[in-house]
Amino acid sequence: MRGITTDCTSCINANCFIKKHLHLEKMQDFVLEKTNYTCKKGQQFMIEGAPMQGLYFIYKGKVKVLKTGIYGKEQIVRLTTDGDTLGFRGFGTSNRYLVAASAIEDTVLCNFSNDVMHSILKSIPEFTYDMMLFYAEELNKSENRVKKIAQMNVRERVIDILLYLLKKFGHTNNLLNINLSRKEIADFAGTTDEQVTRILSSLKKEGVIKIVNKKIGLLQVDKLNNEIIEHK
Template structure:
């Protein structure tokens, strides 16, 4: 798919399509198809470029103590993957895995660096993106350090809802209890306990891996003292 017919209006490349007309964009772009569960960025591998999600859903993670994964964020259509190491590090500090069958757009590091040097508007837009990402990261660090386990799990549910929305009454992404724990910064056992309590309180419903939120406002109210941060 060429960028001019792409429907991901929030994509950084799509937003700058007019100013990038002379950059040989379509010639430089490569598409990568990933099956569900396929890892396309290996933590510690050399940084060769950036990925943009054309279709699908992705999780981004880092490996911590004793090989335990910590999910940094999730990504959907139009979002960038691999930017944390771009321009500052020689190796990816994160890994990335497709949560479902996905299609990715890939641009090489050399091409992007040359384009940034010759295109101020594109460079400025990327700078704003990094500033926004830093704001989100700082907010998450604050929430993890100040929230109780139940609050972190609720915050995770609300984040997933903002990111992917719902489908037929359930969050529109299939995640294991372990993956919820890896994002919330807790254990799988704690997530199961909190989900069980929320079900008894009729705040959520579950069906296998699927989770539905019955009352989003009540969950927001429970963590409102932490200055609920509307990221996406």
Template sequence: MKEELAICDTCANENCFIKKHIHLEQMKQYVAKKHSFVCKKSHQFIIEGAPLQGLYFICKGKVKTVKTGINGREQIVRLTKNGDTIGFRGFGTSKRYLIGAYALEDTVLCNFSNETMIEILKNVPEFTYDLMLFYADELNKSENNIRKIAHMNVRERVIDLLLYIHKKFGQTNGLIEIELSRKEIADFAGTTEEQAIRIISSLKKEALIKTVGKRIGLLSPSKLQSEIMEHKYF
């Protein structure tokens, strides 16, 4: 992977944990220890079960995190963008990564080692407090996802995913700003690729979405949202 200079002081990602605390004097020594690099599209930079190598923060790009399920099939558990944190599952409680991670496009990543992260958590209470709130929010999202799988049918799960990526990545010129294969959509929605293709085709015929290659655009987000409102998870 190619080394890349990513400067925290001029970073535009205000939602990044590091950027939010860069104004603190004690953070300067830790930022100086970070390692930044470019991960090319489709390349894996975290292997599930590999020894922990600290936390990753996305400077620029998009990443999918996955977990191995039944019969070795990878399930997408999270999609992330600029400023998001990768590798936090298991950090502090496990010596190995509980997820795998792939770049969905050429992505600039900043890595803080285990030792550096532990020093930050011990010495920067503002950072530790914010990270605690982040973990609480992620736990709530995980519990909601479990309920969704239990109560939503396949069409509803695909719609929920489309609304999720529309909200997270936004839409430009009528298309959501992320490119996912039909298999990736199926993996995230917990269904088969064939079912995902059929549902997307059905939503197109109903004039609720449009597609251009792998890209999808929502033509009527409100109608899609009303279809899953009874679950109250979105």
């Protein structure tokens, strides 16, 4: 990964955990100890089972978080973008990354080492308290997702993911601002590429989505929402 330099003060990611606490006097010293990296599309920067190298915060870009399932099949467990935090699942417990992460597009990362993160947590109570709430929220999201996946059929899971992508990344000219391959959608939905292709083709014929140069657009969001409303 190639290193660059970013400035936390001028960062526009209001949801970044570091940015939110930049007003605290003690944080000013810690942000000077961060390291920046640029990852090319497809480059993996966190390896499942590898020793922790601190937490990553996305300055700009998109990243998929992966977990290896049975028979070595990858499962996408989370999609992230500007301001999101990565690597927290193994922090302070196993000291190893419990998931992997790779860039969906060229991505700029801010990294705070294990030692720096431990120092922040020990010296800034407000940051530590907010981190605890963050963990609780992420656990709740994870549990809700597991519940939904267990109760939905494959078509509903694909629709749920399309709506999630719209909410998370937004759209431009009615096309989602993230371009996932059919395999990536399948890895997120817990199904096969073939199933995803058939479902997307069916949704296109029904006029609820459009596909332009492999990019997906949602044309009838209300109709898609109604199809999975019982799982909300």
